[in-house]
Amino acid sequence: MSSDHDHHDHGPHDHGPHDHGHSHAVDKNDPSLRVEAIESLLVEAGLVTSEKIDALVDRYQHDIGPMNGARVVAKAWTDPDYRARLLDDATAAIAELGYGGAQGEKMVAVENTDDVHNLVVCTLCSCYPWPVLGLPPSWYKSHEYRARAVREPRAVLKEFGTDVADETEIKIWDSSAEIRYLVLPQQPPGTDGLGEEELARLVGRDAMIGVRLAGVES
Amino acid sequence: MTNSLELANDGPSAPPRANGELIFDAPWQSRAFGIAAALVEDGRLDWPQFQAALIETVPHHENYWDAWLVSLVDLTETNDLIAPSSLVLRTTELFERPAGHDHG
Numbered sequence: 001m002s003s004d005h006d007h008h009d010h011g012p013h014d015h016g017p018h019d020h021g022h023s024h025a026v027d028k029n030d031p032s033l034r035v036e037a038i039e040s041l042l043v044e045a046g047l048v049t050s051e052k053i054d055a056l057v058d059r060y061q062h063d064i065g066p067m068n069g070a071r072v073v074a075k076a077w078t079d080p081d082y083r084a085r086l087l088d089d090a091t092a093a094i095a096e097l098g099y100g101g102a103q104g105e106k107m108v109a110v111e112n113t114d115d116v117h118n119l120v121v122c123t124l125c126s127c128y129p130w131p132v133l134g135l136p137p138s139w140y141k142s143h144e145y146r147a148r149a150v151r152e153p154r155a156v157l158k159e160f161g162t163d164v165a166d167e168t169e170i171k172i173w174d175s176s177a178e179i180r181y182l183v184l185p186q187q188p189p190g191t192d193g194l195g196e197e198e199l200a201r202l203v204g205r206d207a208m209i210g211v212r213l214a215g216v217e218s
Numbered sequence: 219m220t221n222s223l224e225l226a227n228d229g230p231s232a233p234p235r236a237n238g239e240l241i242f243d244a245p246w247q248s249r250a251f252g253i254a255a256a257l258v259e260d261g262r263l264d265w266p267q268f269q270a271a272l273i274e275t276v277p278h279h280e281n282y283w284d285a286w287l288v289s290l291v292d293l294t295e296t297n298d299l300i301a302p303s304s305l306v307l308r309t310t311e312l313f314e315r316p317a318g319h320d321h322g
Binding site for chain 1 (some may be wrong): 249255257291
């Protein structure tokens with residue numbers, strides 16, 4: 001940590017004693033007061049920065065969203081029967097693990113192989129399998145992604161750092177209000193001995209959209 | 219390599235979630251979460267120790283994040299990151315600061 005004295009005078013969470021921006025707590029035991037006190041003491045002691053707290057909240061809120069989908073994928077990797085059920089009827093197989101859409105959309109899992117790489121897009125709007133992937137990333141909703149994923153998928157994948165061999169076919173799946181697609185990525189090499197929980201951590205949101213491979217940091 | 223929070227999926231130490239997303243009902247809850255995450259990441263708090271504290275405290279609280287805050291206070295004090303007296307003093311100062319926002 002390099003910041004020493006520069007953390008008193010900037011940032012949205014400047015909790016000096018003359019900070020008038022906060023609402024006045026009515027109860028001395030208000031937890032928001034205690035949290036603010038903890039943060040201000042730790043910041044003054046140089047043990048945390050408010051910027052770091054901001055970043056971590058953001059990261060955990062967004063990165064663990066896809067955990068449900070990751071568990072589906074990890075189970076499919078370790079359990080061939082489950083994999084078969086997932087590819088046959090993803091809605092039912094995902095429901096087995098307790099996940100499902102409130103609006104009852106049909107889920108379809110598409111399997112990456114050496115011959116086929118799958119990529120999901122919603123060309124009309126931003127349909128997304130949120131019960132398994134959490135909230136969609138902002139780029140998924142962009143006009144650019146929606147148009148280019150169909151027109152030049154290889155170039156789009158390259159921008160995500162994903163090189164797909166020329167002989168591998170790229171299939172585009174257009175999500176709709178009725179059908180939501182989940183990519184079943186290939187299990188990274190050398191991970192056969194891992195358990196489901198460990199494998200699930202290798203499965204990022206982007207791998208289940210198809211823009212990256214599993215095991216590749218986003 | 220930094221340390222991360224291996225948040226449990228179920229059991230008493232698992233945080234509330236909807237569709238995989240963490241659920242915070244108030245800003246202080248996400249703040250308390252972020253403070254603990256930052257301290258764990260920098261190795262100032264031990265995550266297994268924090269989880270053990272959660273397992274202990276969650277059953278005694280109606281709200282998960284209340285238990286999180288109790289654990290955070292407890293462990294920042296036992297790990298000498300914050301002195302108990304300074305926390306009481308600072309909380310009082312913050313409580314007694316001028317309201318400022320409603321003098322118009």
